[in-house]
Amino acid sequence: MVSVSTLALALLAAVQAVESASAGCGKAPPSSGTKSMTVNGRQRQYILQLPNNYDSNKAHRVVIGYHWRDGSMNDVASGGFYGLRSLAGDSTIFVAPNGLNAGWANNGGEDITFTDQIVALLKNDLCVDEGQFFATGWSYGGAMSHSVACSRPSVFKAVSVIAGAQLSGCSGGTTPVAYLGIHGSADNVLPINLGRQLRDKWLQTNGCTSKNAPEPSAGQQSHMKTTYSCSRAPVTWIAHGGGHVPDPTGNNGVKFAPGETSISAPTASAGTQPSDPSTCSPKWTQCGGRDWTGSACCQSGITCRASNEWYSQCV
Numbered sequence: 473m474v475s476v477s478t479l480a481l482a483l484l485a486a487v488q489a490v491e492s493a494s495a496g497c498g499k500a501p502p503s504s505g506t507k508s509m510t511v512n513g514r515q516r517q518y519i520l521q522l523p524n525n526y527d528s529n530k531a532h533r534v535v536i537g538y539h540w541r542d543g544s545m546n547d548v549a550s551g552g553f554y555g556l557r558s559l560a561g562d563s564t565i566f567v568a569p570n571g572l573n574a575g576w577a578n579n580g581g582e583d584i585t586f587t588d589q590i591v592a593l594l595k596n597d598l599c600v601d602e603g604q605f606f607a608t609g610w611s612y613g614g615a616m617s618h619s620v621a622c623s624r625p626s627v628f629k630a631v632s633v634i635a636g637a638q639l640s641g642c643s644g645g646t647t648p649v650a651y652l653g654i655h656g657s658a659d660n661v662l663p664i665n666l667g668r669q670l671r672d673k674w675l676q677t678n679g680c681t682s683k684n685a686p687e688p689s690a691g692q693q694s695h696m697k698t699t700y701s702c703s704r705a706p707v708t709w710i711a712h713g714g715g716h717v718p719d720p721t722g723n724n725g726v727k728f729a730p731g732e733t734s735i736s737a738p739t740a741s742a743g744t745q746p747s748d749p750s751t752c753s754p755k756w757t758q759c760g761g762r763d764w765t766g767s768a769c770c771q772s773g774i775t776c777r778a779s780n781e782w783y784s785q786c787v
Contacts, residue, residue, distance in 0.1 A: 504559030
Protein backbone atom coordinates (compact mmCIF):
# COMPACT_ATOMS: atom_id res chain seq x y z
CA MET A 473 0.00 0.00 0.00
CA VAL A 474 1.29 3.44 -0.87
CA SER A 475 1.90 5.60 2.21
CA VAL A 476 -0.26 8.71 2.09
CA SER A 477 2.60 10.68 3.61
CA THR A 478 4.57 10.18 0.40
CA LEU A 479 1.83 11.20 -1.98
CA ALA A 480 1.63 14.57 -3.66
CA LEU A 481 -1.89 15.32 -4.84
CA ALA A 482 -1.42 16.20 -8.20
CA LEU A 483 -2.70 16.96 -10.59
CA LEU A 484 -2.10 18.41 -7.67
CA ALA A 485 1.44 18.82 -8.59
CA ALA A 486 0.89 19.19 -12.28
CA VAL A 487 2.39 22.64 -12.10
CA GLN A 488 5.47 22.93 -9.93
CA ALA A 489 5.15 26.34 -8.32
CA VAL A 490 7.45 28.02 -5.85
CA GLU A 491 5.79 27.81 -2.46
CA SER A 492 4.02 31.04 -1.57
CA ALA A 493 2.75 31.08 2.00
CA SER A 494 -0.42 33.08 2.62
CA ALA A 495 -1.20 35.81 5.13
CA GLY A 496 -3.03 33.26 7.30
CA CYS A 497 0.17 31.44 8.28
CA GLY A 498 0.74 31.62 12.04
CA LYS A 499 -2.88 32.47 12.82
CA ALA A 500 -5.23 30.40 14.95
CA PRO A 501 -7.33 28.51 12.36
CA PRO A 502 -11.10 28.34 12.07
CA SER A 503 -12.61 24.95 12.85
CA SER A 504 -13.63 22.44 10.23
CA GLY A 505 -17.33 22.38 9.42
CA THR A 506 -20.07 24.22 7.56
CA LYS A 507 -19.42 27.91 6.94
CA SER A 508 -21.59 30.73 5.58
CA MET A 509 -20.90 33.93 3.70
CA THR A 510 -22.86 36.56 1.79
CA VAL A 511 -22.24 36.68 -1.96
CA ASN A 512 -24.04 39.30 -4.05
CA GLY A 513 -26.65 39.62 -1.32
CA ARG A 514 -27.27 35.86 -1.01
CA GLN A 515 -26.29 33.50 1.77
CA ARG A 516 -23.94 30.82 0.48
CA GLN A 517 -22.49 27.84 2.33
CA TYR A 518 -19.45 25.60 2.06
CA ILE A 519 -17.80 22.86 4.08
CA LEU A 520 -14.22 23.41 5.23
CA GLN A 521 -12.18 20.31 6.10
CA LEU A 522 -8.77 20.86 7.66
CA PRO A 523 -6.17 18.07 7.94
CA ASN A 524 -6.28 16.22 11.26
CA ASN A 525 -2.84 17.56 12.10
CA TYR A 526 -3.18 21.03 10.59
CA ASP A 527 0.00 23.08 11.12
CA SER A 528 -0.50 26.85 11.07
CA ASN A 529 3.15 27.31 10.08
CA LYS A 530 3.04 24.96 7.09
CA ALA A 531 1.68 26.11 3.73
CA HIS A 532 -0.98 23.59 2.65
CA ARG A 533 -2.34 22.91 -0.80
CA VAL A 534 -6.08 23.45 -1.33
CA VAL A 535 -8.57 21.27 -3.22
CA ILE A 536 -12.05 22.60 -3.96
CA GLY A 537 -14.56 19.86 -4.83
CA TYR A 538 -17.73 20.93 -6.65
CA HIS A 539 -20.83 18.73 -6.40
CA TRP A 540 -22.98 17.35 -9.20
CA ARG A 541 -26.48 18.47 -10.23
CA ASP A 542 -28.99 17.75 -7.43
CA GLY A 543 -26.06 16.94 -5.16
CA SER A 544 -24.69 19.05 -2.33
CA MET A 545 -21.57 20.00 -0.42
CA ASN A 546 -22.49 17.30 2.11
CA ASP A 547 -22.35 14.63 -0.60
CA VAL A 548 -18.86 15.70 -1.65
CA ALA A 549 -17.58 15.84 1.92
CA SER A 550 -19.12 12.51 2.97
CA GLY A 551 -17.65 10.92 -0.16
CA GLY A 552 -14.15 11.96 0.83
CA PHE A 553 -13.91 14.67 -1.81
CA TYR A 554 -14.04 12.26 -4.75
CA GLY A 555 -11.78 9.84 -2.89
CA LEU A 556 -8.89 12.29 -2.62
CA ARG A 557 -8.94 13.02 1.09
CA SER A 558 -7.71 9.57 2.05
CA LEU A 559 -4.70 10.06 -0.22
CA ALA A 560 -3.76 13.52 1.02
CA GLY A 561 -2.48 12.89 4.52
CA ASP A 562 -1.92 16.19 6.30
CA SER A 563 -0.91 18.04 3.17
CA THR A 564 -4.23 19.41 1.98
CA ILE A 565 -7.17 21.60 2.98
CA PHE A 566 -10.44 20.54 1.32
CA VAL A 567 -13.43 22.74 0.56
CA ALA A 568 -16.88 21.71 -0.73
CA PRO A 569 -19.01 24.70 -1.83
CA ASN A 570 -22.81 24.46 -2.16
CA GLY A 571 -24.34 25.47 -5.48
CA LEU A 572 -27.51 27.48 -6.01
CA ASN A 573 -30.53 25.37 -6.94
CA ALA A 574 -28.31 22.31 -6.49
CA GLY A 575 -26.17 23.23 -9.49
CA TRP A 576 -23.58 25.55 -10.98
CA ALA A 577 -25.33 27.66 -13.61
CA ASN A 578 -22.92 30.47 -12.70
CA ASN A 579 -25.37 33.13 -13.88
CA GLY A 580 -23.56 36.43 -14.28
CA GLY A 581 -20.43 34.81 -12.87
CA GLU A 582 -22.01 34.47 -9.41
CA ASP A 583 -20.39 31.12 -8.70
CA ILE A 584 -16.99 32.43 -9.75
CA THR A 585 -17.52 35.31 -7.29
CA PHE A 586 -18.45 32.77 -4.61
CA THR A 587 -15.24 30.88 -5.34
CA ASP A 588 -13.23 34.12 -5.26
CA GLN A 589 -14.53 34.91 -1.78
CA ILE A 590 -13.73 31.41 -0.52
CA VAL A 591 -10.18 31.67 -1.90
CA ALA A 592 -9.67 35.09 -0.30
CA LEU A 593 -10.93 33.81 3.06
CA LEU A 594 -8.67 30.76 2.95
CA LYS A 595 -5.62 32.87 2.18
CA ASN A 596 -6.40 35.28 5.02
CA ASP A 597 -7.42 32.79 7.71
CA LEU A 598 -5.32 29.69 6.99
CA CYS A 599 -1.76 28.80 6.06
CA VAL A 600 -2.09 27.85 2.41
CA ASP A 601 0.31 27.64 -0.48
CA GLU A 602 -1.07 30.24 -2.90
CA GLY A 603 0.60 28.39 -5.76
CA GLN A 604 -1.28 25.14 -5.12
CA PHE A 605 -5.02 25.64 -5.50
CA PHE A 606 -6.81 22.86 -7.40
CA ALA A 607 -10.41 22.05 -8.37
CA THR A 608 -12.29 18.89 -9.22
CA GLY A 609 -15.85 17.73 -9.69
CA TRP A 610 -18.19 15.34 -11.44
CA SER A 611 -20.87 16.27 -14.00
CA TYR A 612 -22.05 19.82 -13.14
CA GLY A 613 -19.14 19.93 -10.69
CA GLY A 614 -16.80 19.06 -13.52
CA ALA A 615 -18.29 21.88 -15.57
CA MET A 616 -17.64 24.29 -12.72
CA SER A 617 -14.06 23.06 -12.38
CA HIS A 618 -13.57 23.78 -16.08
CA SER A 619 -15.10 27.22 -15.55
CA VAL A 620 -12.70 28.22 -12.77
CA ALA A 621 -9.77 27.05 -14.91
CA CYS A 622 -10.97 29.41 -17.64
CA SER A 623 -11.75 32.34 -15.36
CA ARG A 624 -9.10 32.08 -12.65
CA PRO A 625 -5.94 30.55 -14.15
CA SER A 626 -3.81 32.67 -11.84
CA VAL A 627 -5.44 30.93 -8.87
CA PHE A 628 -6.07 27.34 -9.98
CA LYS A 629 -3.01 25.50 -11.21
CA ALA A 630 -4.79 22.31 -12.29
CA VAL A 631 -8.28 20.83 -12.56
CA SER A 632 -9.70 17.32 -12.79
CA VAL A 633 -12.98 17.18 -14.70
CA ILE A 634 -15.01 13.96 -14.38
CA ALA A 635 -17.79 13.60 -16.98
CA GLY A 636 -18.04 17.35 -17.46
CA ALA A 637 -19.31 19.62 -20.22
CA GLN A 638 -19.59 23.31 -21.07
CA LEU A 639 -22.36 24.12 -18.59
CA SER A 640 -20.94 26.79 -16.28
CA GLY A 641 -19.32 29.09 -18.79
CA CYS A 642 -15.72 29.71 -19.76
CA SER A 643 -14.85 33.38 -19.31
CA GLY A 644 -11.30 33.82 -20.54
CA GLY A 645 -9.78 30.43 -21.16
CA THR A 646 -6.66 31.69 -22.93
CA THR A 647 -4.14 31.03 -20.15
CA PRO A 648 -2.75 27.50 -19.70
CA VAL A 649 -3.92 25.36 -16.78
CA ALA A 650 -3.02 21.70 -16.25
CA TYR A 651 -6.06 19.61 -17.23
CA LEU A 652 -7.19 16.05 -16.53
CA GLY A 653 -10.39 14.90 -18.23
CA ILE A 654 -12.14 11.60 -17.37
CA HIS A 655 -15.22 10.50 -19.32
CA GLY A 656 -17.24 7.37 -20.09
CA SER A 657 -17.96 6.19 -23.62
CA ALA A 658 -21.37 4.93 -22.41
CA ASP A 659 -22.31 8.27 -20.78
CA ASN A 660 -25.95 8.91 -21.78
CA VAL A 661 -26.32 12.11 -19.72
CA LEU A 662 -23.36 14.14 -20.92
CA PRO A 663 -22.06 12.15 -23.91
CA ILE A 664 -18.33 11.70 -24.25
CA ASN A 665 -18.12 14.08 -27.21
CA LEU A 666 -18.91 16.91 -24.75
CA GLY A 667 -15.93 15.87 -22.66
CA ARG A 668 -13.77 15.75 -25.78
CA GLN A 669 -14.76 19.33 -26.55
CA LEU A 670 -13.40 20.49 -23.18
CA ARG A 671 -10.25 18.43 -23.68
CA ASP A 672 -9.68 19.86 -27.16
CA LYS A 673 -10.09 23.41 -25.86
CA TRP A 674 -7.26 22.81 -23.37
CA LEU A 675 -5.13 21.03 -25.96
CA GLN A 676 -5.18 24.26 -27.94
CA THR A 677 -4.68 26.57 -24.97
CA ASN A 678 -1.88 24.48 -23.50
CA GLY A 679 0.05 24.15 -26.77
CA CYS A 680 -0.36 20.40 -27.14
CA THR A 681 0.46 18.19 -30.11
CA SER A 682 -2.53 16.29 -31.50
CA LYS A 683 -2.45 12.51 -31.25
CA ASN A 684 -4.80 9.56 -31.42
CA ALA A 685 -6.59 8.99 -28.13
CA PRO A 686 -8.04 5.45 -28.06
CA GLU A 687 -11.23 4.86 -26.09
CA PRO A 688 -12.90 1.64 -24.84
CA SER A 689 -16.19 0.57 -26.36
CA ALA A 690 -19.32 1.45 -24.42
CA GLY A 691 -19.89 -1.10 -21.69
CA GLN A 692 -16.33 -2.38 -21.70
CA GLN A 693 -14.81 -2.54 -18.20
CA SER A 694 -11.52 -0.84 -18.97
CA HIS A 695 -9.97 2.58 -19.25
CA MET A 696 -7.45 4.09 -21.63
CA LYS A 697 -5.15 6.99 -20.73
CA THR A 698 -3.66 9.44 -23.22
CA THR A 699 -0.97 11.88 -22.11
CA TYR A 700 -0.31 14.68 -24.58
CA SER A 701 2.95 16.45 -25.33
CA CYS A 702 2.32 20.10 -24.41
CA SER A 703 4.54 23.17 -24.38
CA ARG A 704 2.59 25.27 -21.86
CA ALA A 705 0.78 22.95 -19.39
CA PRO A 706 -0.05 19.22 -19.37
CA VAL A 707 -3.26 17.62 -20.60
CA THR A 708 -4.31 14.06 -19.80
CA TRP A 709 -7.41 12.29 -21.13
CA ILE A 710 -8.81 9.08 -19.66
CA ALA A 711 -11.73 7.36 -21.38
CA HIS A 712 -13.52 4.41 -19.78
CA GLY A 713 -16.30 2.12 -20.94
CA GLY A 714 -18.79 3.12 -18.26
CA GLY A 715 -21.59 5.64 -18.02
CA HIS A 716 -22.23 8.89 -16.18
CA VAL A 717 -20.58 8.05 -12.85
CA PRO A 718 -18.20 9.87 -10.47
CA ASP A 719 -16.20 6.73 -9.61
CA PRO A 720 -15.72 4.80 -12.86
CA THR A 721 -14.48 1.22 -12.89
CA GLY A 722 -11.60 0.51 -15.23
CA ASN A 723 -9.07 -2.24 -15.88
CA ASN A 724 -9.34 -5.26 -13.58
CA GLY A 725 -12.44 -3.80 -11.92
CA VAL A 726 -10.43 -1.05 -10.19
CA LYS A 727 -11.87 2.35 -9.27
CA PHE A 728 -9.12 4.42 -10.87
CA ALA A 729 -10.19 8.08 -10.76
CA PRO A 730 -8.83 9.07 -7.30
CA GLY A 731 -5.48 7.43 -7.96
CA GLU A 732 -5.14 8.98 -11.39
CA THR A 733 -6.07 12.39 -10.04
CA SER A 734 -3.63 12.10 -7.17
CA ILE A 735 -0.50 10.53 -8.61
CA SER A 736 -0.75 9.81 -12.32
CA ALA A 737 -1.13 13.24 -13.91
CA PRO A 738 2.08 14.34 -15.67
CA THR A 739 4.34 16.67 -13.73
CA ALA A 740 5.56 19.70 -15.65
CA SER A 741 6.15 23.39 -15.15
CA ALA A 742 3.90 25.59 -17.26
CA GLY A 743 5.89 27.39 -19.88
CA THR A 744 9.14 25.58 -19.07
CA GLN A 745 8.79 22.38 -21.05
CA PRO A 746 11.44 22.63 -23.79
CA SER A 747 10.47 22.68 -27.43
CA ASP A 748 13.56 20.62 -28.26
CA PRO A 749 12.70 17.02 -27.30
CA SER A 750 16.39 16.10 -27.18
CA THR A 751 16.64 18.01 -23.89
CA CYS A 752 13.99 15.84 -22.24
CA SER A 753 15.03 13.26 -19.65
CA PRO A 754 15.59 9.57 -20.51
CA LYS A 755 13.84 6.66 -18.80
CA TRP A 756 14.39 6.19 -15.04
CA THR A 757 15.85 9.68 -14.51
CA GLN A 758 14.34 12.52 -12.48
CA CYS A 759 11.89 14.86 -14.21
CA GLY A 760 10.30 16.81 -11.36
CA GLY A 761 9.69 17.31 -7.68
CA ARG A 762 9.77 20.22 -5.28
CA ASP A 763 12.84 22.42 -5.87
CA TRP A 764 13.75 20.42 -9.00
CA THR A 765 15.38 22.74 -11.57
CA GLY A 766 16.19 20.26 -14.31
CA SER A 767 14.17 19.08 -17.30
CA ALA A 768 10.43 18.78 -16.67
CA CYS A 769 9.69 16.52 -19.63
CA CYS A 770 10.52 12.95 -20.66
CA GLN A 771 11.64 11.57 -23.99
CA SER A 772 9.00 10.38 -26.45
CA GLY A 773 6.96 7.44 -25.25
CA ILE A 774 7.86 7.97 -21.58
CA THR A 775 5.71 9.62 -18.91
CA CYS A 776 6.82 11.73 -15.94
CA ARG A 777 5.19 10.20 -12.86
CA ALA A 778 5.23 11.57 -9.32
CA SER A 779 6.63 9.15 -6.72
CA ASN A 780 6.27 11.66 -3.91
CA GLU A 781 6.28 15.41 -3.33
CA TRP A 782 10.04 15.60 -3.86
CA TYR A 783 10.68 13.19 -6.71
CA SER A 784 9.16 12.42 -10.11
CA GLN A 785 10.68 9.92 -12.50
CA CYS A 786 10.48 9.17 -16.23
CA VAL A 787 8.90 5.74 -16.63
